[in-house]
Amino acid sequence: TTVDVSGEFRSGSAALLTDTIGSLSLGNCITTSTSPSITSGPLDAGQTINVTSLRGTLILNKKVFSNATTYGANVPTSFVTVEGGEFAFFNPAPGTDVQQFSTVVSVPSNFSWTNSSALATIDRRGATFSWSGGSNAAYVVINGVADGTSGYRASFRCNAPIRAGQFTVPQSVLLAMPPGPGKLYLEAVSSQQSFTAPGLDWGLLDGRAGFTRSTRF
Numbered sequence: 001t002t003v004d005v006s007g008e009f010r011s012g013s014a015a016l017l018t019d020t021i022g023s024l025s026l027g028n029c030i031t032t033s034t035s036p037s038i039t040s041g042p043l044d045a046g047q048t049i050n051v052t053s054l055r056g057t058l059i060l061n062k063k064v065f066s067n068a069t070t071y072g073a074n075v076p077t078s079f080v081t082v083e084g085g086e087f088a089f090f091n092p093a094p095g096t097d098v099q100q101f102s103t104v105v106s107v108p109s110n111f112s113w114t115n116s117s118a119l120a121t122i123d124r125r126g127a128t129f130s131w132s133g134g135s136n137a138a139y140v141v142i143n144g145v146a147d148g149t150s151g152y153r154a155s156f157r158c159n160a161p162i163r164a165g166q167f168t169v170p171q172s173v174l175l176a177m178p179p180g181p182g183k184l185y186l187e188a189v190s191s192q193q194s195f196t197a198p199g200l201d202w203g204l205l206d207g208r209a210g211f212t213r214s215t216r217f
Contacts, residue, residue: 003075003076003077003079003080004072004075005051005058005060005072005073005075005079005080005087006060006070006071006072007045007049007060007070007071007072007089008068008069008070008071009042009043009044009045009068009069009071009095009097009098009200010040010041010042010043010067010068010069011040011041011042011043011097012039012040012041024157024158024159025159026139026159026160026161027159027160027161027167028158028159029142029156029157029158029169029170029173030156030157030158031154031155031156031173031176031177032154032155032156033152033153033154033155033176039067040067040068041066041067041068042064042065042066042067042068042069043068043069043095043097043098043199043200044062044064044069044095044096044097044098045062045069045071045091045094045095045097045098045101045197045200046062046091046092046093046094046095046098046100047061047062047093047095048060048061048062048071048091048092048093049071049089049090049091050089050090050091050092051087051088051089052087052088052090053079053080053085053086053087053088054085055078055079055081055085056079058073058075058079059073060072060073061073080107082109082110082111082209083109083110084106084107084108084109084110084111084136084207084209085106085107085109086104086105086106086107087104087105087106087107087207088102088103088104089101089102089103089104089105089205090102090103095199097199097200098197098198098199098200099197099198099199099200100197101195101196101197101200101203102195103193103195103203103205104193105190105193105205105206105207106136106190106191106207107190107207107208107209108133108134108135108136108137108162108188108189108190108207108208108209109133109134109135109136109209110132110133110134110135111131111132111133111134111137111188111209111210112131112132112133113129113130113131113186113211113213114130114131114132115128115129115130116186116211116213119184119213119215120213120214120215120216121215121216122144122174122177122182122215122216122217123174124171124174124175124177124217125171125174126168126169126170126171126174127168127169127174128166128167128168128169129142129160129166129167129168129169129184129186130165130166131165131166131186131188132165133188134162134188134209135162136190137162137188137189137190137209138162138189138190138191138192139159139160139161139162139188139189140159140160140161140162140164140167140186140187140188140189141157141158141159141160141185141186141187141189141208141210142156142157142158142159142160142167142169142184142185142186143155143156143157143158143184143185143186143187144156144157144169144177144182144183144184144185144215144217145182145183145185146177146178146179146180146181146182146217147178147180147181147182148177148178148179148180148217149178149179149180150178152178153178154176154177154178156169156173156174156176156177158173162188174217177217178217179217180216180217181214181215181216181217182214182215182216182217183212183213183214183215184212184213184214184215185210185211185212186210186211186212187208187209187210187211188208188209188210189206189207189208190206190207190208191206192204192205192206193205193206
């Protein structure tokens with residue numbers, strides 16, 4: 001089990017905002033063969049960000065890169081359990097770019113990928129993903145990445161209603177994936193929470209519970 005609690009602050013153009021939010025409606029898929037090239041820079045939101053829940057407090061430490069400032073920590077599995085819950089994020093001291101903020105996000109509970117074993121090899125006529133739980137999530141994200149044997153790389157993303165319990169990635173999407181090894185990702189995503197802070201034009205936080213597995217396209 002892998003548990004990740006992290007944050008990222010960066011400056012950039014409106015294209016960065018569009019790429020981060022996405023515009024994919026529920027029940028639809030998109031495919032990509034290259035990653036968009038978007039220029040961005042780091043924003044300082046303080047030395048640390050604190051995350052609190054009923055299970056205690058976690059301190060995320062700052063790392064500065066050329067394109068972003070990230071905040072992360074080694075997260076014990078006991079801090080985010082299958083029960084999910086609410087987590088409050090705040091920076092105890094302001095940064096040089098982003099001043100103090102506080103916001104809360106909900107992590108989906110008891111989410112399970114019920115047919116993962118059936119997807120060791122992808123049937124290009126259509127691949128059905130099934131899940132249970134995650135009743136407090138807003139939707140499900142299905143991602144696939146194919147590393148073709150010829151060096152060509154492609155990916156897809158589909159958004160599905162959590163209540164549906166399953167979604168079939170259509171043939172038209174799967175035929176765009178090159179033959180070879182790949183990865184599948186299934187995530188339940190909470191409602192995205194926007195937050196504000198002096199020095200920040202736009203802030204977004206969501207909670208996710210998910211799984212990954214290897215496959216062959």
